[in-house]
Amino acid sequence: MTNLILKPTRIDPYPEFTLASHRDAWRLNHGSDAGFDEQQTLAWLGALTRQRPHGLLHLWHHQCPIGQLELDPAMIHRDGSQEGYIYLLYLVPEWRGRGLGRWLLEQALQRIRAAGSSSAAMRYLPRNRGAERFCLRQGWRQEGPVDERGQLLVKPLTPLSSLHSHT
Incomplete structure (x- = not known):
């Protein structure tokens, strides 16, 4: 992927792009802007950028942002297990496909593995059939019932630390 760079950012330098990404993702998931709360x-x-300084990333092509990634690479569950979570994976329409x-x-998965997460x-949201097809093709599996937050997808990972310890 030439001329592309993925770099951490904050909301304040690029609020227009960041909000437009969320608005478009909302539209894809809900069918309209209704209910989108800026x-x-x-x-x-x-909150994300305060808690996870590298949790908001923009994908740049030359000097133009074309994508956004929001994640927490190392969420700790009550049982002590660690899992990465992707909140948003977004590309502007002209860069899709x-x-x-x-x-x-x-x-995103490289960052999650590097943080030591095992999944x-x-x-x-089920309305977003494109997201469903994309994720299932990438080896994610549906887990549990659909609820108000949508369908949970999970993917087991081998953390980078485990890969390096066997060499």
């Missing part, structure tokens, strides 16, 4: 989204992004979604997802999770 202030709630800004609050979420502020070129293999960048797979590339961006692999970038990754994310959700999609």
Whole structure:
């Protein structure tokens, strides 16, 4: 992927792109802008970047942002297990269908593995059939029932630390 760079950011330098990404993702998941809350989204992004300085990343092509990734590579569960979570994987419409979604997802999984997580999770809303097909083709599996937050997807991973210890 030439001329592409994925780099951590904060909401304040690029609020227009970041909010537009969330608005478009909302539209894909809900069918319209109805219910999209810009202030709630800004609050979420502020909290994410305070708690996880590398949790908000923009994908750049030359000097233009074309994608967004939001994740927590190392969520600790009550039972002590650690899992990465992808909150948003987004590409602007004109960059979809070129293999960048797979590339961006692999970038997320590399960060999750590097953090030592043994699995990754994310959700999609059943209305978003494109997201469902994409994730299932990438080896994610559905877990549990669909609820108000959508369908949970999980993917077992081998953390990078485990891969290196066998060499």
